[in-house]
Amino acid sequence: MKPPRVLALAQLMNSIGDGAYYVTSALYFARTVGLTPAQIGFGLTLGWVVGSVVGVPLGNLADRRGARGTAVLLALATAIAVASFLFVRSFPLFAVAAVLYASCQCGLLAARQALLAGLVEQVRRTEVRAFLQSTTNAGLAVGAALGGLALQSDTREAYLAIFVMDAVSFLTAALVLSRLPVVAPAKAKPGEPRLAVLHDRPYAVVTMINAVMLFYMPLISLVIPLWIVQQTQAPTWTVSALLVLNTLSVVAFQVRVARRVRGLRSASRVVRHAGLVMFSACAVFALSAIGSSAWTAGLILLAAAGLQVLGEMMLASGAWEISFELAPADKQGQYQGFFGTGQAIARMLGPLVLTTLLLGWGAPGWLLLGVLFAAAGIAMGPAVRWAERTRAQSDRPAAVSPQ
Incomplete structure (x- = not known):
């Protein structure tokens, strides 16, 4: 299978899980965990603030250590982050899990982009990225429909099943990404800043x-x-x-x-x-x-x-x-x-x-x-x-x- 199709398959796998997560997570944290809307909003905002900061050094890690290996590790780490939500029973634990989740997601996005740049010729990168985006939207739609079933049930077990499914989707994405060719890491030039x-x-x-x-x-x-x-x-x-x-x-x-x-x-x-x-x-x-x-x-x-x-x-x-x-x-x-x-x-x-x-x-x-x-x-x-x-x-x- 050609690299763009492998990337698309990995994107499809975890976007199905993400679609279900996006639809159900707020209600799970509110009804099952017992967090207030203000706590949920603050925790998620904190997560994305930290994620936006650490995304750059994680992207640099993909450049220096290899984009494929970094993407696989971050997909596995994201699966662990999603699974950690299953054990959240308080706001401090929720905030920690949210930071871990957002950081892994931001780093995974950067590593995937580096993979795309390393495996696809320059003139086709935007077209391939568009193909991945359309695949992502299709997966999100399917996941949202599955999340809707959990909302209809509105039980703790249904919400937990969605989180398990999301974690499994990232494990599957990691397995798919491991089938891609290796992208040779780039060596830093003498005297240049680490994060140029x-x-x-x-x-x-x-x-x-x-x-x-x-x-x-x-x-x-x-x-x-x-x-x-x-x-x-x-x-x-x-x-x-x-x-x-x-x-x-x-x-x-x-x-x-x-x-x-x-x-x-x-x-x-x-x-x-x-x-x-x-x-x-x-x-x-x-x-x-x-x-x-x-x-x-x-x-x-x-x-x-x-x-x-x-x-x-x-x-x-x-x-x-x-x-x-x-x-x-x-x-x-x-x-x-x-x-x-x-x-x-x-x-x-x-x-x-x-x-x-x-x-x-x-x-x-x-x-x-x-x-x-x-x-x-x-x-x-x-x-x-x-x-x-x-x-x-x-x-x-x-x-x-x-x-």
Whole structure:
């Protein structure tokens, strides 16, 4: 089996477990463990804060010790982290388990990206990454359906079975990843810093711009459902309809969208267009509160969600290309680990910012968010060109001093 298919199979295995975990974990921690919503939120936030920090050195470990071995070990460690939730009976233990889980997940993402960069030729990386993303969404959908069965049962045993299934899914992913070819570790160059990405200011700016645009993530999972219920006349089942539309669209069209990206110029252009599409989506979402009938509001929401998922797929395709192309070949792990902090930032800050902006301000808040998306998309091009210039200067041979 070719490496992209092996990577996709591993991604499918653990995304099924993750889908079930995401659907059921909050209720398990609240009803079975007895944690308060504030404790759950703080523990998960703490986990992703620590995970975003340790993802960079774990990515560097993949560069220096081998991406395949590191990915296998982190998949095994994630399985242990998930299994540890079975023994959580207090908030301190929950916080420790959450930190372990998020740290392993962030490191595993970086190691997998390094594996992809080492096993797939440069011109196909973004397309293969899109294939993996569509596979992930398919697995999440299947897992969410299985999690729904546990929610319907609403018993301690059903929730525990989901955690066991998630742990087994990561064990299976580790086994699948071990079948990949070995990616030779890169040797550190004399005199260079261990974590060179922390000294790369242009790459940091690119990462932060991407983090701003990733605020669409809590938009889908948290804010839009609340907006539909509190601010529109649309029926409550519209929440499920929009989530299904998003998932199926990524599964069906992400690879096609990614094929439009060939190099940094096209990637910057696609990200700029993604920002404008997201602006349009926000404007249409704002209109959904005006509709006086359920059908009108529902149709407006479907149109807005269609624009949103198109912008999401365009952003992902451009961002993947940029993150790979701007990373040195021998430092893909640590660079991908750093780029992945954008997701952690969106998960940490997005819920607070977006609920305040959209549920508090209404239509003006939607328009302001749209302007933010558009501005970030436009800013990506200059930031990428700055990064390109710094790399061209560093690659330029030093002048020989006269004797």
